[in-house]
Amino acid sequence: MHNEPRILKYTEALREATEQAMAEDPSVFVIGLGVSYKNGADGTTAGLKELYPERVLDVPVSEDAFTGMAVGAAIHGMRPIVHHGRVEFALFAADHICTQAAKWNYMFGGNNPVPVVFRINVGRQWGNGPQHTQSLFGLFGSVLGLKVVIPSSPYMAKGLLRAAIKDNNPVVLLESRWVFPVKQEVPEEAYELPLDKAHVVQSGNDLTVVAYGDGVIAAREAIELIGDQVDVELIDLVSINPIDEETIHASLKKTGRLLTVDTTSASFSIGSEVAARALRMSDVTFRTTPGMLSCPDVPCPTSTALSEAYYPTKVDIANAILAQCGKDQITKELTFEELHLPPTHTIV
16 A cells, blocks of 8 residues: 655644654743744644643743743753744843853753753745844854754754754754745654754765755755756755764765855855865865855845845856856746745655
């Protein structure tokens, strides 16, 4: 008998991981603005208030207060999941995330774990403009004491969130809103994915492309565009603290070429950090200077006429790949939907 594949959206995968963790462990609870709503937290907490009325805590608009409550609860043995619907609002709780949770265990000799998960929505969203499209990957990636991961697919979102909940360290999930509608086959049973390991999406010998989050989606589409002109090895970085240098090193030893893809500006970016580490790998012989593709160093505009030239598109990435390998550029006009609306396809 043939079973139909079990397809979930990114948001549904996060919800399932949360529900399974709450069913298994009474110390797990969810706290954040709007998490008790019918479609709470973009659907990632939908229905959980009815299942666990005392463990899904909606709160007043005070990120500083409720994040501090959660960190205190984690210090005393609970496993809170803190939801911040915008990274800009999470900054109100920066002391609790970056100073208290991140440093507590270190300050007290390694015997005082802080098992808290910070789910923070980041990045592009149609029409959200300068104040609500920041990612701040570099900020969180630089905080010692935090583990920081960026799920790029539904399968990864479920496995990384479960691993984060079970980890005894504070873990930040930076969730790219652009990927929320993307679908993929996701197992019903619970599973964990490593929080410190990059994922080789596809193997290749000509060029290493390192991307993360929504950049992985665009890089996949770019590779489809160029066909067999370049044999690309695509690495999903997954973790930005720590960065899995071993996987990048093994790939560069083989390809000798590097392209990084950022969906934020280049200054203090993950791409610049990856490139810097790669150039310190003394046994890697580069055939070309590493390429770095990113957004311009200006805030994201609100206007569609301006924002369509802001984020690297699949055509931009395809041409950067071709340029690294000395191939002719391609021309392709993208539709309004491709430029401005999030992808809704199913990842195979």
